[in-house]
Amino acid sequence: MMELCCLIDCGLVCLGLGALCFLTSYLTRKTKEIRGKHVLVTGGSSGIGLSVAQQAAAKGANVTLVARNVKRLEEAQMAVEKTIHKVGGANKVQYYSVDLGGDVNAIGEMVKEAEKSFGPIYMLVNCAGLSIPLKFEDISPAQVKTQMDVNFFGSFFVSQEVVKSMKQQNEGIIVFISSLGGLLGLYGFTAYSASKAAVIKMAEALHMEVKPYNISVTVSFPPDTDTPGFVEENKIKPVETKLISEAAGLFSADDVAKKLLADALSGEFMSTSGIDGFMLTTMCAGMSPITSITSFFSQVFLMGPFRVISAFYLWQFNSIVKKEYQKRVSSKKSE
Ligand SMILES: NC(=O)c1ccc[n+]([C@@H]2O[C@H](COP(=O)([O-])OP(=O)(O)OC[C@H]3O[C@@H](n4cnc5c(N)ncnc54)[C@H](OP(=O)(O)O)[C@@H]3O)[C@@H](O)[C@H]2O)c1
Incomplete structure (x- = not known):
């Protein structure tokens, strides 16, 4: 009986300490500023990337958009300029057309040019990516390779270029976009899940490397998000994949971008939206970096x-x- 009382007391003390840490970390949460800073968004011409670009511009950042299709980049530039106009800002937007799954030298050139006009990149958001959901035996070698090239190698090589100047500046924020499908292998996502899981491990290792340089790393895990890319992948998605992924609900690109920006600016390693996102990121935290007492305690309990x-x-x-x-x-x- 005595032992049971001791156990209950210990449990209550732990809960109390947890609640205290939660409150302290919530109240002392510091947020970084991007006003007047250079933010580069890959995949900034559509979907989540475009929403991130608009919200970063509304916060006063000078924004560089990177994608391939020039017409869509021009339209995105106009949309971001409209956002800036709405909030009465004087910040600027530029774009570069580069295939991030292609020539690595072109990526280096693009980063150099972008920094020449807007100064050193303070925040990089790697949004360019795609999903080709098909059954294991139906997906072609080219489709497997494209997903790995853009989702993983594209993010790797752009970040590698950008981190050089971030280290010189001794500051910076790098954001990678994984997916809930990067935490959980799902039917139809053999190649996609693998490419997005690779992004997580790259981000964890990079987080450890760049921490002393005052550079933070965030990984976003969006659930299904209503974007042109999502509409496109739904055209070929196996019915099983549709029925399974529908369970987490459909989110707007603006909501996902807002959460991503808030988490990245406050230095959280993992960012997600919705209850299923919270459950999966908490359950799969494993040896991922501890960036806030709040998330650490929710993971522990x-x-x-x-x-x-x-x-x-x-x-x-x-x-x-x-x-x-x-x-x-x-x-x-x-x-
Ligand atoms: N929407 C979802 O449900 C969802 C869920 C989880 C994760 N995600 C991830 O979130 C990110 C954004 O997705 P989204 O749904 O917003 O997609 P989206 O609407 O299709 O936008 C993708 C963007 O990436 C660019 N892009 C694609 N391939 C490229 C390449 N080879 N080189 C340079 N740019 C390239 C596209 O422009 P161009 O085609 O002109 O190059 C476009 O700007 C992706 O990494 C995706 O995997 C999305």
């Missing part, structure tokens, strides 16, 4: 219970796959 809930999700996902398989088998039999 919730990892175990969330793993129990995950069993239900996995059962549900596997039931969807089994049901669709059975439907296919019975429709073949009736042919």
